[in-house]
Amino acid sequence: MGESNRSSDRTLVEQFRAGDRDAFTALYRAHFPAVYKFAFYMTADPHRAGEVTQDVFVWLIHHPAEYDADRGDLGAFLGGVARKFLAREQRSARRWLPLNDVALPAASPAEDQLEREQDAQLLRKAITALPARYREAVVLCDLQAKSYEEAAATLGCAMGTVRSRLHRARELLMRKFQAKREGIQCR
Amino acid sequence: MSIICWEYAANLIEFARGGRLETWERDALLVHLDGCPDCARQLGEQRAFERSIRELTSENLPVDAAIEARVLAEFDRVKAVRPIRQERSRWFVAAALAAALLLAAFWTLRSKPVVQIAEEEQFFTIPYTIPLAPEERADVVRMRIPVAALRSVGFHVQGSDPSAIVDADVLVSQDGRARAIRALDLINMN
Numbered sequence: 156m157g158e159s160n161r162s163s164d165r166t167l168v169e170q171f172r173a174g175d176r177d178a179f180t181a182l183y184r185a186h187f188p189a190v191y192k193f194a195f196y197m198t199a200d201p202h203r204a205g206e207v208t209q210d211v212f213v214w215l216i217h218h219p220a221e222y223d224a225d226r227g228d229l230g231a232f233l234g235g236v237a238r239k240f241l242a243r244e245q246r247s248a249r250r251w252l253p254l255n256d257v258a259l260p261a262a263s264p265a266e267d268q269l270e271r272e273q274d275a276q277l278l279r280k281a282i283t284a285l286p287a288r289y290r291e292a293v294v295l296c297d298l299q300a301k302s303y304e305e306a307a308a309t310l311g312c313a314m315g316t317v318r319s320r321l322h323r324a325r326e327l328l329m330r331k332f333q334a335k336r337e338g339i340q341c342r
Numbered sequence: 343m344s345i346i347c348w349e350y351a352a353n354l355i356e357f358a359r360g361g362r363l364e365t366w367e368r369d370a371l372l373v374h375l376d377g378c379p380d381c382a383r384q385l386g387e388q389r390a391f392e393r394s395i396r397e398l399t400s401e402n403l404p405v406d407a408a409i410e411a412r413v414l415a416e417f418d419r420v421k422a423v424r425p426i427r428q429e430r431s432r433w434f435v436a437a438a439l440a441a442a443l444l445l446a447a448f449w450t451l452r453s454k455p456v457v458q459i460a461e462e463e464q465f466f467t468i469p470y471t472i473p474l475a476p477e478e479r480a481d482v483v484r485m486r487i488p489v490a491a492l493r494s495v496g497f498h499v500q501g502s503d504p505s506a507i508v509d510a511d512v513l514v515s516q517d518g519r520a521r522a523i524r525a526l527d528l529i530n531m532n
Contacts, residue, residue: 201403201405209409275397278395297395299399300399321355326355329388
């Protein structure tokens with residue numbers, strides 16, 4: 156995240172704390188996509204992703220003093236909050252919706268498009284099946300294109316840990332993804 | 343990838359995903375890839391996988407547009423009640439502080455019951471209990487104890503009616519167990 160974005164966030168957070176609705180709306184719109192994407196790729200479920208994202212921002216409204224701009228980006232902070240909500244939700248629910256139920260954009264009749272969508276579904280399924288610590292690394296670094304430093308700030312661990320988790324995750328994903336593709340092709 | 347190539351595995355993944363590599367790491371990997379068909383194939387697979395990842399991220403995610411409305415409604419609700427809540431909470435804090443000060447003053451200044459204890463009387467360790475260590479903290483609880491109870495825990499109480507009741511201080515350790523007793527009445531106890 157750029158220094159200018161960070162300083163803009165800092166100003167907006169101060170205004171939001173003072174009760175400025177526009178400042179909060181600006182913060183929400185700036186950070187919603189990243190929080191939602193993180194939740195969506197972690198759960199592969201738009202409804203749960205929406206709920207978690209809503210919980211994150213509602214939590215921020217109720218705990219405006221919790222974020223300390225000197226300690227890092229608001230984006231990483233909100234990612235950490237989303238992560239906690241996801242972990243809490245997973246502990247209480249212990250279930251994932253089948254990916255077939257995921258409401259994704261309607262399929263195009265074109266064959267290559269269908270194949271791509273099939274691949275995307277397989278990959279999403281393989282990501283969802285990863286253990287949480289590997290899934291987080293893939294979602295942040297590969298799907299959200301965050302640097303190791305940003306991912307480490309969100310996950311609260313060292314950059315080397317993120318890197319090794321990501322590599323391990325990619326090995327696992329490659330294996331699962333290829334096995335599933337081959338399984339489909341054999342059918 | 344053969345087992346000998348694991349030293350290149352991490353850099354190969356970084357290379358495939360366009361991650362940062364030191365120049366020497368990149369050069370070493372490229373030299374290795376020239377001579378290792380297994381790793382070259384692995385790189386091809388990683389790159390294909392990378393493309394799948396990129397495609398996954400390029401799709402439009404389904405987003406419920408009502409989320410923003412709900413979040414902003416919560417903001418409005420909290421904003422509407424927060425000033426009142428803050429005022430109330432300030433009042434509650436002030437009241438709680440005043441009450442705490444009053445209580446503290448009461449406990450400090452209240453007159454303590456005058457307890458006259460014969461100085462020569464000493465505490466006797468209750469038989470079969472672990473004696474208090476020299477620095478161990480304990481509370482003294484004044485109780486009325488039947489002589490029969492004292493006898494039943496192993497004290498020798500001479501010349502007293504078993505049904506008589508004596509006043510005694512009981513030394514209670516931090517774990518809540520009685521450790522020693524000091525009789526306040528004139529009984530011969532050991």
